[in-house]
Amino acid sequence: MKPPLPICDCHGHFGVHPDFPAYAQTAEDLVAVMDLLGIELLAVTSTLACYSDCPRGNAEVAALLEKYPTRFRGYVTVNPNPPGEALAELQRWKRFHTPPLIKLHPDLHHYPVDGPHYRPVWEHANQTRAVVLVHTWESDPNCGPLLLAPVARQFPQARIILGHSGVTWRGYEQAVEAAQAASNLFLDISGSQSHRTVIEWMTERLGADRVLFGSDLPYLEAATSLGRVLAARLAQAEKEKILRTNFLCLLEEFGVPSARSGSATEAR
Amino acid sequence: MSASSTIELAFAEVADWNLFDANARVGRSGMQGVLALESGELLLEMDRFGIRRAMVSHFAAEEYDAQRGNDLLGQAIESADRLFPLWAAIPDAGFIESLERRRPRAVRLSYGAKKHNFSPALWCSGALHDYLQQNSILAVVAKEDIEWESLARLLENFPRLDLLLLDAGYRADRYLFPLLQRFAHLYFDSSTYLAHRQLETFVNRFGPDRLVFGSRLPLYTPGAAVAVLVTARIREEAKRAIAGRTLARLLSVESESR
Incomplete structure (x- = not known):
């Protein structure tokens, strides 16, 4: 099963999981499934950084980008605590991309996304027109989708992706409500x-321009999201926006080198 | 290429697999009103994904009353021979007798406190479980309705009872694998078994015969579970077993060809 065009995937991880076995999570494992399913580009965040150690986790993403520069984009994952570390990490890894990609996980970092310790990150995102992927979950006090509407209005230059769109049906309703407000x-x-x-x-x-394909690889099988989009009762042009164009527009990349089969040749 | 032709291409591979969905519901729902489907609509949705048959329970049997829900299920499947009944069962006095009249091959046990609110333990459900085991009736339980420890005790007490666990989830392997190794009559469905390379890893370790295809229709789109099965890097024979052969065996119905 192949999609009608190469996919650009806004939501992936690099690393293992604490709560269930990771069966295939190396860079080569990711490239293999990307080749299988026609995913040209995958933007990843370090799972280690999401859980416990941003500096080490972001360094792992740096190594991945070094090895496969055309297949991956890297989010710099930042924790609002201790205060000051987040901006230091964003400076340290500013070579990743322009505009920067930033990942926030307010649930695992146990801090509300609209709390004061995140403010320097949002100011930085606003100044740099960053793409900020935020993990969201229905009504969560730290990362409920509705918390992001006032944040987005306050920092209008930041482009904010509601990761998982709140997950549940009610979470999706909240995500759409937030997106209609900003x-x-x-x-x-x-x-x-x-x-x-x-x-x-x-x-x-919302229109097809604001919906993005994400897989959550290697947590979830990417075929899950792909099957959902292919099965949706949408026009082909809308599917193309969701599967590819919208994320490229956010990245401000309107041409991505074609994925090469087998991609090991690309490894340095 | 039109959207519909993309779907046809993407899901064409399953057309001759005789997909038999182990995890579907029918009828109106108080909690899932936006997504619930009557039997005619459900059949149309199944057609979009090449799902030949589905084992269905009735929302009313879970949300309201087992007996009334079973009556509604009987009506829903009356003119839909592609829908296989998954009757609700509870341990109340006289219920087994009423169930027998339906000649069940599979029953859904909704132990959950917000559902039928009974214990899977011997002192509460022993007679019901014994009836199911004695009559080779498949017991179907959603993971949200039973704790892992209770499930293990149930399987210890009724070692010949075929039990299909629905919605086990993709984070369950550290519980699921030891149980599968210990209890040969435990099965589970694929609807939420969606972690990366999870299905392949399972099949390589346990073979394909303990996992059955499930979609969670009408709540979930079958697009997800079908796509995972289609793209799994396992032999086609294994895919066919998961797609429907194992469930057909458990229900003692033919694994029919189209």
Whole structure:
């Protein structure tokens, strides 16, 4: 099963999982499944950074980008605590991309996304027109989708992706409500709950330009999200935006080198 | 290429697999009103994904009353021979007798406190479980309705009872694998078994015969579970076993050809 065009995936990870075995998580494992499913580009965040150690985790992403520069983009994952570390990490890894890609996980970092310790990160994102991927979950006090609407309005130059769009059906409703209130919010479809008709519903409410393909590799099988999009009752042009164009626009990359089969040749 | 032709291409591979969905529901729902489907609509949705048959329970049997839900299920499947009934069962006095009249091959046990609210332990459900085991009736339990420890005790007490666990989830392997090794009559469905390379790893370790295809229709799109099965790097024979052969065996129905 191949998609009608090469996919650009806004939501991936690099690393293992604490709560279940990781069966295939190396760079080569990721490239293999990307080749299988036609994913040209995958933007990853370090799982180690999401859980416990941003500096080491971001360094692992740096090594991945070094090895496969055309297949991956790297989010700099930052923790609002201790204060000051986040900006230091963003400076340290500013060579990753322009505009920068930033990942926030307010749930695992146990801090509200609209709290004062995140403010320097949002100011930085606003100044640099960063793409900020935020993990969200329905009504969560740290990362509920509705918390992001005022943040997005306050920092209008930041382009904010609601990771998983709140996950549940109610979470999707909240994500759409937030995105209707702030035009710099975008919705990522990755997640373990494959609700029927939800992609059509969010596209109808927001337009296809603000819905992004995300897989959550290597947590979830990328075929999950791909199957959901291919099965959705949407026009082909809308699917193309979701699967590829929208994320490239956010990255400000309008041409990506074609993925090379087998990609080991690309490794340095 | 039109959107519909993309779907046809993407899912064409399953057309001759005789997909038999182990995890579907039918009827109106108070909690899932936006997504619930009556049987005619459900059949149309199954057609989009090449799902030949589905084992269905009725929302009313879970959300309201087992007996009334079973009556509604009987009506829903009356003119839909592609829908296989998954009757609700509870341990109340006289229920087994009423269930027998339906000649069940599979029953759904909704132990959860917000569902039928009963214990899977011997002192509460022993007679019901014994009836199911004695009559080779498949017991179907959603993971959200039973704790792992209770599931292990149930399987210890009824070692010949075929039990299909639904919605085990992709984070379950550290519980699921030891149970599968210990209890030969435990099965689970693929609807939420969606972690990267998880299905292949499972098949390589346990073979394909303990995992059955499930979609969670009408709540979830089958697009996810079908796509994972289609793209799994396992032999086609294994895919066919998961797609429907194993469930057909458990229900003692033919693994029919189209």
